[in-house]
Amino acid sequence: MWRFIAHRLIAAIPVLFLVSVFIFGLVHLMPGDPALVIAGDIASDELVDKIRTDLGLDRPLLEQYVAWLSGAVRGDFGESLFAPVPVTEAIMARLPTTLSLTVLALGIAVVIGITAGLISAVRPGGMLDRTATFGSSIGLAVPNFWVGLVLVVIFALSLGWLPATGYVRLSVDPVGWLKSLAMPAVALGTSASAVLARQTRNALVGVLERDHIRAARAHGLRPRSVIGKHGLKNASIPVVTVLGLQLTALLSGALVVEKVFALPGIGSLAITAVNRRDIPMIQGVVAFTTIIVLVVNLLVDVVYASLDPKVRPS
Numbered sequence: 252m253w254r255f256i257a258h259r260l261i262a263a264i265p266v267l268f269l270v271s272v273f274i275f276g277l278v279h280l281m282p283g284d285p286a287l288v289i290a291g292d293i294a295s296d297e298l299v300d301k302i303r304t305d306l307g308l309d310r311p312l313l314e315q316y317v318a319w320l321s322g323a324v325r326g327d328f329g330e331s332l333f334a335p336v337p338v339t340e341a342i343m344a345r346l347p348t349t350l351s352l353t354v355l356a357l358g359i360a361v362v363i364g365i366t367a368g369l370i371s372a373v374r375p376g377g378m379l380d381r382t383a384t385f386g387s388s389i390g391l392a393v394p395n396f397w398v399g400l401v402l403v404v405i406f407a408l409s410l411g412w413l414p415a416t417g418y419v420r421l422s423v424d425p426v427g428w429l430k431s432l433a434m435p436a437v438a439l440g441t442s443a444s445a446v447l448a449r450q451t452r453n454a455l456v457g458v459l460e461r462d463h464i465r466a467a468r469a470h471g472l473r474p475r476s477v478i479g480k481h482g483l484k485n486a487s488i489p490v491v492t493v494l495g496l497q498l499t500a501l502l503s504g505a506l507v508v509e510k511v512f513a514l515p516g517i518g519s520l521a522i523t524a525v526n527r528r529d530i531p532m533i534q535g536v537v538a539f540t541t542i543i544v545l546v547v548n549l550l551v552d553v554v555y556a557s558l559d560p561k562v563r564p565s
Contacts, residue, residue: 256553267545270537271538274538277537286303286306289302289528290302305329328535328538331524331529332527332530333529338531339535342517342520342535345516345517346539348418348516349505349509349516349517349518351421352439352508353439353498353501353505356436356437356440356505357440357498358436359440360440360501363440363448364443364445364448364450364451367386367448367451368447368448368449369452371452372452372455375456380452384452386448387444387445387448389445390441390442390448393442395438395442395504396438396508398437402434402437403434403511406434413430413434416513418514418516431514434512435512439501439508442500443500447493454490495547495550495551499547502540506521506522510522
């Protein structure tokens, strides 16, 4: 297993290099003079020169990249152009909110999606199967932000059970923390639960039609044992792959959901940075997100290899 992990880590090095080139190139992809674009048309020459110096745009391109990369490897992405705050510090302050939202949304998606897929696969074509399929179709079609707005109208404005916006830290009030993330997590996890439901259903239906499952039933094993011990284990391999992809999608979807519920996460930080053209902050957010995605993919590969030893390198 350690050899497998080492192979995956080595394979991630070219990806990190290409991503670093892309992130660095964000400054130079801006049309015209990036310093002038950031400062605005009515900015003074002194301000434009200061921004150009802060970004290192007055140095040769290769020197700029080496300097930026050396700082990024140490976790230093510079300071925000609009506040005297280090980029890494600003991201780490908001990272717990985004991770909390993503983990809760993933938990909701796993519970609802796998349960619905399991119920559908037991009797394919039945009433429960058609109901779950119809529900998953709605979950895939409805945007996350629309689900969030509907939840706000029902549970915040009409019933008053949950706060419409805002965030409470877990260390301050666990109950308040759960209430502040309940609606955003449901809104974010809706589409992921629909995808997992369909994948679980399709994978389990295919497994239950195999010969060894029929033999287990012929030997008189209970349906619960057949499905749980023999069916789910084999069906979990494609489900784990989809789960990893959905976790990445949840991180991306958190950007919109955080804005709807006014959550102080990385998503709202990224939107603010883009609107302000805060290049160092954008570079830091993209770098941190890339690292999180690579870690998630590595974990998915490890779980996949533990379920199916054939994928490990010989």
